[in-house]
Every structure is written in C-alpha cells, then in structure tokens.
Amino acid sequence: MPLTAEPLHPVFAARITGLDLTQTLTPDQVQEVRSLMDRYAVCVYPNAVSLTNDQHIAFGRQLGPMQRGRVLKVTGRQERLSDWPELVDVGNLDPDGKIQAPDSRARAFNNGNRLWHTDMSFHPNRATYSLLNSHLIPPSAGETEFADERAAYDALPNAMKERIETLVASHSIWHSRMLSGFPEPTAEEIASRPPAEHKIVQIHPTSGRKTLYLASHASHIVGMPVEEGRALIKELADFATQPRFVYRHRWTQGDVVIWDNRCTMHRATPFEDLRYPRDMRRATCRENEVVEAFMH
Numbered sequence: 001m002p003l004t005a006e007p008l009h010p011v012f013a014a015r016i017t018g019l020d021l022t023q024t025l026t027p028d029q030v031q032e033v034r035s036l037m038d039r040y041a042v043c044v045y046p047n048a049v050s051l052t053n054d055q056h057i058a059f060g061r062q063l064g065p066m067q068r069g070r071v072l073k074v075t076g077r078q079e080r081l082s083d084w085p086e087l088v089d090v091g092n093l094d095p096d097g098k099i100q101a102p103d104s105r106a107r108a109f110n111n112g113n114r115l116w117h118t119d120m121s122f123h124p125n126r127a128t129y130s131l132l133n134s135h136l137i138p139p140s141a142g143e144t145e146f147a148d149e150r151a152a153y154d155a156l157p158n159a160m161k162e163r164i165e166t167l168v169a170s171h172s173i174w175h176s177r178m179l180s181g182f183p184e185p186t187a188e189e190i191a192s193r194p195p196a197e198h199k200i201v202q203i204h205p206t207s208g209r210k211t212l213y214l215a216s217h218a219s220h221i222v223g224m225p226v227e228e229g230r231a232l233i234k235e236l237a238d239f240a241t242q243p244r245f246v247y248r249h250r251w252t253q254g255d256v257v258i259w260d261n262r263c264t265m266h267r268a269t270p271f272e273d274l275r276y277p278r279d280m281r282r283a284t285c286r287e288n289e290v291v292e293a294f295m296h
C-alpha cells in the first residue's frame with residue numbers, strides 16, 4: 001500500500017501514514033521513504049506508541065550506514081542508553097531516570113541543541129538522516145523547529161549565490177557549545193572531536209537540489225578573516241531561518257520524525273527542563289560507512 005503524505009508547510013515537511021515502523025520494510029517501501037525524504041526533507045511518522053530501542057535501530061539501519069558509539073566525549077557524562085550505542089540521548093534524564101542536575105555538564109551540552117544546527121556537521125562523515133522518537137514529552141512547549149535550506153538557497157539573490165558558491169566553513173561542536181553557555185571544553189573533550197570542513201553550498205546527492213549547508217557549529221569561513229566569516233554565516237543563517245522556511249513540530253508521544261541533515265537545520269525550543277522529564281532518542285544515518293574506533 002503506498003504511503004500517504006500530508007504536507008505540513010508550503011515548501012517542505014509532511015506527515016506520513018501507511019507504514020508500520022516496527023516491521024522490516026520491503027525494498028519498495030525503503031525507496032518510497034527515501035523519495036519522500038528527497039521531496040519533503042522532514043517526514044513525521046505518527047505512532048500510537050514509542051518504538052522499542054531495537055525497533056528504532058532496525059528501522060534506521062534500513063536507511064543507510066548507522067552511527068554506532070559516541071563521536072565525542074563530554075567529560076563526566078554518564079550514558080543512559082549505553083546498551084544501545086546506535087542511539088543518542090537528547091532528553092533531560094540522567095542514567096537513573098531523574099531530571100539532570102541544573103549544573104550538570106550533560107545538561108549544558110544538550111542546551112546547545114537550542115541553536116540552529118545540522119547534526120554532526122562537525123564530522124567529516126556527515127549525518128544524512130536523523131530519526132528522533134519521542135518517549136516522554138513535557139505537557140507544553142519543547143517543540144522542534146526545522147528550516148528548509150534548499151528553499152532558502154533558491155531564494156538567495158544571485159549575487160550572494162555567486163559569492164558563496166565555493167566557500168568552505170569549519171565546523172566545531174565546541175564552538176556551538178560555547179556559544180550556548182557550555183563551560184570551557186576540557187582537553188579530553190577537544191581531543192575527542194576536532195573540527196571538520198564542508199562547503200556551504202552543496203548539491204544534495206539524491207535529489208540533485210542545491211542547498212545551503214549551515215550550522216551553529218560553523219565557526220569561521222576557511223581563508224576569510226574570522227569576524228568577516230562569522231558575519232557571513234550569521235547573515236545566511238538568519239536568511240535561512242525566516243518563518244517562510246521554518247516548520248515547527250509540536251510533538252505527540254510516539255512520533256518518529258526523520259530529517260535530512262544535508263539540507264535542513266533544526267533547533268530545540270525551550271521548556272521547563274528542570275521541572276518536566278523529556279525523553280527523546282535519536283538514531284543517525286551517515287553518508288559513509290563508520291570506520292572510526294568505537295568510543296564509549
């Protein structure tokens with residue numbers, strides 16, 4: 001049975017029904033999921049119940065090489081989902097299921113997700129799809145916003161398109177973390193994840209569309225004075241996150257939202273994170289097979 005797509009925004013994002021995410025997909029279904037991603041870039045799959053961790057991982061594995069293990073070290077952080085190294089914990093719970101302490105480094109790290117970003121742009125092997133499943137959501141607020149960087153690129157003035165065509169940005173997770181109030185990174189943290197460079201205009205490999213590739217991780221433009229590069233990154237990010245390019249997702253428990261990091265940005269929005277538990281788990285597909293040594 002073909003999937004049904006109901007657009008959620010004039011330029012991208014759709015709600016998809018007709019797929020059982022707990023079952024192995026047929027090759028045709030995998031192709032359809034991918035085609036919908038190429039068209040909409042953000043696909044919302046509503047589910048009555050959250051996936052089990054194993055179902056979540058199995059679903060993601062069908063869509064590309066999967067991230068497994070940590071790609072960076074946060075000093076002192078205890079991993080709640082350490083039995084499932086494919087899953088990233090983006091909620092606000094500690095390993096005992098309690099809300100993270102106000103002064104915890106893990107909380108400060110996750111608060112960096114409130115800046116517009118693209119998952120793993122700080123890595124040479126980029127993230128393709130992120131699959132985020134909601135297990136527990138606060139009673140209000142805590143939406144996730146997405147921006148369509150293809151539509152933003154299309155809308156840029158030609159002079160700007162020509163100016164940025166060949167520019168390369170350097171992306172560092174520690175840059176975005178310090179922007180959002182994370183303390184000075186430790187030597188262990190810095191050594192665990194050096195910066196990566198990526199062109200800021202990319203051709204999306206499976207749709208062929210041109211797109212911006214931006215993130216709060218972008219610290220400067222290679223070969224340009226730092227402040228000039230930062231001003232340009234800010235100008236482009238402000239342009240790309242205008243309301244006409246942004247879909248705001250209000251979560252329902254059980255939702256699986258898939259976004260394509262190669263052509264969208266996203267950000268978490270605030271909620272009372274010291275009062276309400278929020279349990280969100282992310283699986284991530286990568287552009288190339290993961291060959292790095294496993295990091296716990």
Ligand SMILES: [Fe+2]
Nearest residue numbers: 113118119266
């Ligand atoms: Fe993210």
